[in-house]
Amino acid sequence: MVSPADNWMRVSHGDPCPVCGKPDNCSVSNDRKVVWCGRVSDGALRVNAGGQYLHRLDDDPYDRNPPPPVRIRPSTRSTSPTQDWPALVDRFANGAEEHRQRLAGELGVSATALAALGVGWNVERFCWTFPEQDASGQIIGIATRRRDGSKIRMKGGHTGLTYAADWDAGAGPILLVEGGSDTAALLTIGLSTLGRPSNCGGVDHLVGMLSGVDHNREIIVIGERDEKPDGKWPGRDGAVRTAKRLAEELEQPIAWALPPDNAKDARGWLNVMPKLPADRLADLFVSGLETTVISPPIVIRPPKPTGPAVAVDDWRDQMLQVRLHSLGCPGVYIDASTTGAGKSHVDLAVILWALRRRNAV
Ligand SMILES: [Zn+2]
Structure with a gap:
């Protein structure tokens, strides 16, 4: 006979409650499908005599890559594309300081950077939320990160860029990294950063954002050292392709580079750096980049006509x-x-x- 207690694990600092993010007063089932949370009543299935709320964890309303197998069970979930993304982002971000602190600790970035990116916590789905914006600052979708590090995108949205309101402050280069956590890493050390949604995605949004930037300011697409055993290297090839397209569209030179010091990505680099002042780390990151500049193709334009049109x-x-x-x-x-x-x-x-x-x- 198995005691019911054997099916439950108390939460701890190393394994906090997936619902409230705290290290005590809550229990997670061994199969990680349900949680008795001592704090959050929102979305609970029921409450027990001890004042704990039962939450189910196995819902999966997100797009996955690769797509999940077709489910036999009919879904009653809304797939409406008219989701109010800004309202959702606000709801997730409000009161999520604790969750941002936890993610900051896990990623080795600052909680301030995460807050500047609008990162929140989805209480119902137990994942961190990263708003994605278009070039005008409109929130058009939400990327999420689960506690196991898996990343999925909420259904019905569009892929956009991850960036802070003052992303172009300062005079240094503008760095285009891949993903929200790398964006947070460079934001932590005060660099001007735009987060691309994937290794070659988001170019149209980038063109919109960068066309207003001073032409003398350097723009560097940062790739990733994610080369595969079969020789494929999506993080590098995507960066090169992105730089090429930006050079064409913006008609100015665009550089690309891999992260300094053989790091896999910007966050990986920051994580192995000693504790130095942010501006010193920013200098080290930028000066460590071995950039390759891609020049725009030469465009020959006919001279602009002057005077009235003549047959x-x-x-x-x-x-x-x-x-x-x-x-x-x-x-x-x-x-x-x-x-x-x-x-x-x-x-x-x-x-x-x-x-x-x-x-x-
Ligand atoms: Zn809890």
């Missing part, structure tokens, strides 16, 4: 008259007519006119 036939008539007038007046004449205006056509007409006139004399 080609009229233009040719005018050219002919000017040429004929020039015949008796030696000098330098510049014809700025564009390709296709009929310069050689008119030249031929002038020569024929001159020949006819000579023959007639």
Whole structure:
């Protein structure tokens, strides 16, 4: 006979309550499907005599990559795309200081950086929430991070960028990293950072944000050292592709680089650095980057037209008259007519006119 107590684990500092984030007063089932939480009543299935609230943990309303197998059980969940994302972000972020502190500790970043990114905690789904914004600052979706580090995106949203309101403050380079935790890492040391949703995603949003930035400011796409045994290297190739597309779209040089000191990513780098002042760490990060600059393709633009529009036939008539007038007046004449205006056509007409006139004399 198994005692019911054997099916439950008390929460601890190392394994805090997934509902309230605290290290005491709550228990998690061994299969991690349900929690008796001593604090949070929101979304609970029921309450016991001890004042604890029962929460179910196995709900999975998120998009996964790769997609989950098709469920037989019909879902009653709303898949409405008209989710009020800003309201949701506010709800998750309000009162989530404790949860941000916990995530800050796990990631080795500052809780202030997480707060600046609008990170919250979803009490019902037991995951941290990272709002994603478009170039205008509109929240268009939410990326989430579970306690096991798995990342999924809430259904119905769009992928956007992770960034703080003052993301372009300062004068240093603008660094485009991959994901919310890397964004938090560079924000922790005060660098201007935009978080890309994946190794090559979010370029349209980036173009929108970066087109207003001073052209002299360096923009560096930061890749990841995630090379696979088969030679594939998505974090590097995605960074190169992103830099190329940005160079084309913004028509300015864009650099890419892998994180300094052989680190996997920006957060991995920060985690192994000694405790130094933030500005010193920022200097070390930027000076440690071996950047490769991608130049924009050369774009040849026809000169902008000046003066009123003239029909080609009229233009040719005018050219002919000017040429004929020039015949008796030696000098330098510049014809700025564009390709296709009929310069050689008119030249031929002038020569024929001159020949006819000579023959007639
Ligand atoms: Zn709890």
